[in-house]
Amino acid sequence: MIKLKFYGLGGQGIVTAAKMLSEAVSLNEGKYAITVPAYGHERRGAPVNTSIIVDDEPVLLNSFVYDPDIVLVADSSIIDKGIDISEGIHENSVLVLNTEDENVLERYKKYNFKEVYYVDGTRVAVENIGMAIPNASMLGALAATGLAKIESIEDAIRITFGKKAGDKNAKAARDSYEQIKKM
Template sequence: MIRLKFYGLGGQGIVTAAKMLSEAVSLHEGKYAITVPAYGHERRGAPVNTSIIVDDEPVLLNSFVYEPDIVLVADHTIIDKSIDISEGIHENSILVLNTEEENVLNVYKKYNFKEVYYVDATKIAMENIGRAIPNGSMLGALAAIGIVKIESVEKAIRTTFGEKAGDKNAKAARNAYEKIKKM
């Protein structure tokens, strides 16, 4: 069982990304997944988080993730909004972060994740889809660390967004997959 927690801001497609991840593993890899979003104030720019559980066996649990194995942060400013992205992490928890700024990476070191992966998913989204919505790019980053195959992510993205927008977002995912770095 892999327990994931996605953090971001309203309008970045965090809930959609979680649903696409669930679809990628469930429909294209023969695994099981459940997604439980937490919206908060439900407005653009408000903190949003989503819990996802992925397993080879049916997921019988329907709750938030309290001890994440992987934390995905789609907007590094989330910590400025009094959100503790390290809540519940354990000695083997991994962070996947949307940034390439050295000063931001230094701030995130304090959270003591076992491994930290990073990519400028927003820049990749702007280059590929023309909008600062990093959800597809961040799914590519997850694929790069082995949670899901990039081909499964691309298929789920195309299913969600349709042909034109799907192709652009799938390209963004592939770019992030190829550009991710480990701290």
């Protein structure tokens, strides 16, 4: 069982990203997944999070994730809004972060994740879809952790967004996947 927590701001497609990940692993990789979004604060720009559980067996647990194996942060300013992205992490937890800013990376070191993957997912999104909505590009970054194949992510993105928008968002995912760095 792999437990994930996605953090971002309203309008960045965090809940949609979680649903696409669940579809990617369920439809293309023979795994099971459940997505549990935290609703009630979904106005544009407000902190948002969602929980995802992925397993080889049917997921019978339907709750938020309190001890994440992987944390994805779609907007690095989330920690400036009083959100503790390290809540419940353990010695093997991994961070996937949307930034290329050295100062931001330095600030995130204090959380003591075992591994940190990072990419400027917002820039990649703007280059590919013309908008600063990093959900698809950050799923590509997540694929670099080995959780899901990039092809599975691309397929789920195309299913969600349709042909035209799907192709652009799938390219954003692929570009982030290819540009990922590890700290």
